[in-house]
Amino acid sequence: MKKQRYERPLIKKLEDNMPNKFGMRKEYLPMTHIDDVSVKELIDQYGSPLFVISERKIRDNIRKAKTAFETRYPKVQFAWSYKTNYLNAVCNTFHQEGSWAEVVSEFEYDKAIHNGINGSKIIYNGPDKTEESIVKAINNSSLIHIDHLDEFYTIRDVAIRLNKIARVAIRVNMDTGIYPMWDRFGFNYENGQAWTALNKIMHSDVMNLVGLHTHIGTFMLSPNAYAVAAGKLADLAIGIRDRYKHEIEYIDMGGGFASMNKLRGSYLPGTDINPTINDFAEAITGALISSNFGPGKLPLLILETGRALIDDAAHLLGTVISNKRLSDGRRSTIIDIGVNLLFTSFWYEHNITPAQPFTQYSEDTVVYGPLCMNIDVLRENISLPLLNRGEHVVIQNVGAYNMTQWMQFITLRPRIVMIDMEGNPHVVRERESLERLLEFERMPDHLKDFKL
Amino acid sequence: MKIKQDVAVSDSGFVFNPTTGDSFSVNPIGMEIIKLMKEGKSMEEINKSVLENYNVEEKTIEKDLYDFIEMLGHYSLREENGQT
Amino acid sequence: MGKPKYTIGVTALNAIDSPGPGIPIIRALKQAASFDVRTIGLSYESLEPGVYMHDLVDKTYHIPYPSSGIDFLLERLTYINKQEKLDLIIPNFDAELFSFIKLEPELNALGIKLFLPSQEQFEERQKFNLPEFGEKYDILVPKSESIFQVNKLRELMKDFEWPVVVKGKFYDASIVYSENQFVTAFNKISSKWGTPVIVQEFIQGAEFNVTGLGDGKGNTIAVVPMRKQYITDKGKAWGGISIAEQYLLELTDKFISQTKWRGGFELELIKNKAGKFYLVEINPRMPAWIYLAIGVGQNIPEALTNLALGNKVEAFTKYKTGKMFIRYSWDMIVDLEEFEKISTTGEL
Numbered sequence: 001m002k003k004q005r006y007e008r009p010l011i012k013k014l015e016d017n018m019p020n021k022f023g024m025r026k027e028y029l030p031m032t033h034i035d036d037v038s039v040k041e042l043i044d045q046y047g048s049p050l051f052v053i054s055e056r057k058i059r060d061n062i063r064k065a066k067t068a069f070e071t072r073y074p075k076v077q078f079a080w081s082y083k084t085n086y087l088n089a090v091c092n093t094f095h096q097e098g099s100w101a102e103v104v105s106e107f108e109y110d111k112a113i114h115n116g117i118n119g120s121k122i123i124y125n126g127p128d129k130t131e132e133s134i135v136k137a138i139n140n141s142s143l144i145h146i147d148h149l150d151e152f153y154t155i156r157d158v159a160i161r162l163n164k165i166a167r168v169a170i171r172v173n174m175d176t177g178i179y180p181m182w183d184r185f186g187f188n189y190e191n192g193q194a195w196t197a198l199n200k201i202m203h204s205d206v207m208n209l210v211g212l213h214t215h216i217g218t219f220m221l222s223p224n225a226y227a228v229a230a231g232k233l234a235d236l237a238i239g240i241r242d243r244y245k246h247e248i249e250y251i252d253m254g255g256g257f258a259s260m261n262k263l264r265g266s267y268l269p270g271t272d273i274n275p276t277i278n279d280f281a282e283a284i285t286g287a288l289i290s291s292n293f294g295p296g297k298l299p300l301l302i303l304e305t306g307r308a309l310i311d312d313a314a315h316l317l318g319t320v321i322s323n324k325r326l327s328d329g330r331r332s333t334i335i336d337i338g339v340n341l342l343f344t345s346f347w348y349e350h351n352i353t354p355a356q357p358f359t360q361y362s363e364d365t366v367v368y369g370p371l372c373m374n375i376d377v378l379r380e381n382i383s384l385p386l387l388n389r390g391e392h393v394v395i396q397n398v399g400a401y402n403m404t405q406w407m408q409f410i411t412l413r414p415r416i417v418m419i420d421m422e423g424n425p426h427v428v429r430e431r432e433s434l435e436r437l438l439e440f441e442r443m444p445d446h447l448k449d450f451k452l
Numbered sequence: 453m454k455i456k457q458d459v460a461v462s463d464s465g466f467v468f469n470p471t472t473g474d475s476f477s478v479n480p481i482g483m484e485i486i487k488l489m490k491e492g493k494s495m496e497e498i499n500k501s502v503l504e505n506y507n508v509e510e511k512t513i514e515k516d517l518y519d520f521i522e523m524l525g526h527y528s529l530r531e532e533n534g535q536t
Numbered sequence: 537m538g539k540p541k542y543t544i545g546v547t548a549l550n551a552i553d554s555p556g557p558g559i560p561i562i563r564a565l566k567q568a569a570s571f572d573v574r575t576i577g578l579s580y581e582s583l584e585p586g587v588y589m590h591d592l593v594d595k596t597y598h599i600p601y602p603s604s605g606i607d608f609l610l611e612r613l614t615y616i617n618k619q620e621k622l623d624l625i626i627p628n629f630d631a632e633l634f635s636f637i638k639l640e641p642e643l644n645a646l647g648i649k650l651f652l653p654s655q656e657q658f659e660e661r662q663k664f665n666l667p668e669f670g671e672k673y674d675i676l677v678p679k680s681e682s683i684f685q686v687n688k689l690r691e692l693m694k695d696f697e698w699p700v701v702v703k704g705k706f707y708d709a710s711i712v713y714s715e716n717q718f719v720t721a722f723n724k725i726s727s728k729w730g731t732p733v734i735v736q737e738f739i740q741g742a743e744f745n746v747t748g749l750g751d752g753k754g755n756t757i758a759v760v761p762m763r764k765q766y767i768t769d770k771g772k773a774w775g776g777i778s779i780a781e782q783y784l785l786e787l788t789d790k791f792i793s794q795t796k797w798r799g800g801f802e803l804e805l806i807k808n809k810a811g812k813f814y815l816v817e818i819n820p821r822m823p824a825w826i827y828l829a830i831g832v833g834q835n836i837p838e839a840l841t842n843l844a845l846g847n848k849v850e851a852f853t854k855y856k857t858g859k860m861f862i863r864y865s866w867d868m869i870v871d872l873e874e875f876e877k878i879s880t881t882g883e884l
Contacts, residue, residue: 462876464876464880464881465880466876466880468872468876475872475875475876475879477879477880
């Protein structure tokens with residue numbers, strides 16, 4: 001006789017406010033395959049935990065985003081936000097799709113150059129641009145987005161020294177009616193700081209004002225705030241035209257579009273309430289088109305969208321280490337994915353989906369990572385099907401920020417694979433090893449030996 | 453290890469404790485175990501029965517069965533001094 | 537010619553101490569003169585009393601919580617529709633309306649009608665948008681602010697005086713008199729309904745409510761104003777009386793004609809000592825006291841059904857004033873088998 005699939009015995013008290021099985025059923029369809037590749041085989045071959053990126057999904061996302069903007073506006077350029085995910089394989093996928101590079105440090109700048117990007121297609125943002133990197137950026141005709149006046153003076157001095165013209169824009173911050181207002185980056189619109197900076201640039205012989213930039217926030221749920229921001233940048237551009245007879249080349253609306261993740265504290269799931277790329281496109285292009293640019297004079301629209309293009313293109317696979325009962329009767333499950341790999345679990349309620357079939361029975365569970373640290377909690381409370389030790393789970397929507405903000409802490413960071421358009425997995429980042437980590441360390445002679 | 457005699461278990465996996473008024477739901481394997489307990493089977497016999505019918509390692513069922521019986525106690529569904 | 541028979545799904549069967557409007561709506565539908573009805577209860581929890589009221593609710597199905605997403609809701613409604621062939625669904629919880637509004641095209645494709653406000657109308661009247669709403673339509677509203685963090689209180693209290701009303705995005709409100717009480721209320725409300733939490737100026741005075749129905753083209757189909765006579769400790773009307781206050785009728789006409797409101801609604805107002813009415817809340821659905829409207833001659837659920845199904849509807853022009861509603865509670869005797877059935881199969 002063939003034995004039945006085992007599931008642990010479960011008894012659950014019926015309480016009035018208990019979610020019934022209909023409420024949770026579909027969230028718990030197993031995710032056995034990613035782009036037709038078996039999750040179990042991926043783990044068998046590459047280990048657990050494992051990040052898995054879908055090339056198909058990335059291309060699909062950027063193409064949809066381009067369509068959303070290009071059908072509404074004549075000139076559009078996307079720039080890949082390196083900090084969101086600067087894995088070279090990811091960057092190059094976007095570059096193959098026509099995206100420029102948007103970087104916020106010398107490290108990222110060098111990485112973009114290393115990837116073979118033409119310097120004139122690098123947008124250089126951020127409050128900490130080293131003098132060496134400014135030299136490179138001016139020599140390469142990169143687009144330097146000035147964050148503060150100290151930076152303005154450095155760029156001016158370097159340009160004079162090099163006897164070159166720097167292509168610059170300023171980053172503008174402003175009140176778009178949303179909370180919190182990001183006023184720490186760039187120059188304020190309302191109090192006139194932006195105009196002060198623009199006047200200085202226009203009066204400098206070594207700077208060419210090519211654009212205006214803003215980036216109003218992160219995980220934005222209000223397309224209208226982008227319409228307000230685009231309107232204000234358009235007003236600035238027209239003010240410059242009228243005052244200096246100078247036409248800027250582009251308006252850069254930055255990034256910040258929400259992905260479909262569910263924010264902590266949100267009642268409804270992200271897939272229901274978060275605006276789509278079409279909503280943002282409609283708001284931004286609508287505001288620009290209805291502003292006072294003359295016919296044929298609309299500037300290039302640059303978008304630095306990161307999260308919304310990559311989040312759902314990556315998954316994090318893991319394995320159940322143990323099921324435990326807590327002292328108050330709650331169930332807990334320990335998996336081999338810690339908060340050191342899944343930084344975004346501090347902001348999102350990530351879905352955790354089993355990678356193998358299961359029944360409709362579920363239990364309210366705390367999901368812990370493997371770290372010997374109390375903060376290592378992935379979900380405080382999630383209704384999970386009954387997982388056995390050694391079974392696998394898939395965490396979705398992890399493409400943004402996790403593969404850049406992850407930490408080497410207690411454990412070594414795992415492999416990352418990318419599944420190509422034909423369904424073949426490729427390792428795009430190797431697993432860390434003790435040897436590699438020790439290469440960074442130096443031992444003073446007097447500490448080399450000890451006796452115990 | 454005995455389940456209280458007046459605890460009612462229906463085929464839909466609905467368990468009612470008439471002493472406390474609490475209702476519960478159990479999954480099929482849980483129901484099977486409660487039925488074996490009502491028949492007065494020992495832990496060893498239940499263990500054996502599950503091992504025969506399910507694709508599971510002994511150490512897993514031992515741990516899960518212990519936990520399940522703890523929960524039955526937690527919900528006052530077990531006879532006090534339940535050791536047979 | 538016989539009357540048509542419609543199958544109508546209704547939510548909010550929680551006829552408890554802080555009741556939902558589902559049961560009074562079903563009573564109204566059963567009394568409709570223009571059609572016969574089979575009522576399908578849509579419940580979230582096994583102890584919603586309406587589940588067991590078989591003389592009113594012909595059959596009940598559990599549906600998933602809004603927090604599990606519209607895909608699951610659609611899947612479940614598709615299943616229910618296969619069994620029941622629904623003509624119309626009347627959703628009645630604030631927290632579920634967003635999902636139903638979003639699903640309207642899909643439900644229409646299944647042959648199920650809705651008669652709800654548009655996404656824009658729904659958003660515009662959100663509690664945290666009330667100040668803008670008041671300004672846009674020139675309606676007096678109490679001062680209010682949305683806050684995301686409890687530590688914003690100090691800054692906020694420069695513009696407010698104790699006590700203030702603290703409200704959740706969808707539900708819950710409490711009057712707080714001190715910083716300590718505020719922190720407790722903020723934490724309780726934000727943990728349940730998320731942020732923002734709304735802080736509103738406390739207006740002292742008598743409470744008035746208006747229920748009505750807009751046809752989506754700016755016409756008022758029904759309007760009944762009521763003054764609360766007895767208020768429970770949860771702030772719910774336990775008794776009320778229909779009144780003739782002209783200002784409330786005019787305000788409602790203005791509200792409907794300017795927003796082109798589609799569907800049922802409730803306006804909550806407070807009249808201060810100086811005799812001024814403040815609009816404190818707009819609920820985008822019928823209230824729990826909707827049966828008073830039927831009692832005074834305006835069967836709003838019937839009219840809403842006919843509007844939704846494209847039947848001709850004449851606007852109500854009068855109602856009886858001085859009619860009261862007095863709520864009471866009633867203990868049903870229910871067999872455990874019924875509870876078992878709804879708990880384990882999700883149907884009863």
